[in-house]
Amino acid sequence: MQTLGQLIKSKREAKGLLLRQVAAFLDIDQAILSKIEKGNRKPNRENIGKLAEILEVDREQLMVQFLSEKIAYEIADEECASQALRVAEKKVRYIKAHTKK
Amino acid sequence: MQTLGQLIKSKREAKGLLLRQVAAFLDIDQAILSKIEKGNRKPNRENIGKLAEILEVDREQLMVQFLSEKIAYEIADEECASQALRVAEKKVRYIKAHTKK
């Protein structure tokens, strides 16, 4: 199963970009980007948007990878993880329906 | 839709317990428990276990409420929230299957 970091790295290399080029575009140190690709640091949402832009991948696709990975590692050690996800889906629908925006 | 805090408070009152009694059992300040019930602070997993014990509710049930609420608020503002949950479920299964323990 592909991790977010692996996805980022493969896309970056496919475009022939260097860490420092992408890192400069994201306005972060290249050490951090290296760690993100290695899975030792988590990107933030701003990073995801910028990465989608420079790597020319769909932002939603990248965001799904980002969020799902975060969630999965938060709960994978719990017996009731799957059940929690199902309830979470209900709550998300509830929150979205009741958020005045 | 019932929040985790509301569930805790209703169970506590049903048992006729005071904040300070429950808080002492959890080994936290009663101010924190009050905030947890009001939704202004998040309990941790140890709190959940203790709460299940003293309130005599199923630990899994409480944990599901705790995890699902945490997840829901993390992602509810994203367009792709539901998709992320579905991918997260796959990842959880993958992680569980590949975790040597």
Add this chain to the structure above:
DNA sequence: CTTTGTTTGACATTATTTGTCAAATATAAA
């Protein structure tokens, strides 16, 4: 070997979480 790119670790800085306490507010009893 030299150059360029990547990875790693130590450390500082910043942000977030968590805890403590006392005052304010509410609730109930007399």
Add this chain to the structure above:
DNA sequence: TTTATATTTGACAAATAATGTCAAACAAAG
């Protein structure tokens, strides 16, 4: 109402976690 008890709130401190910076180590290519 007054008194006693319970709850809630906010200011602040302490602890913890996230993030950034930098340089050295390492890897790959020429």
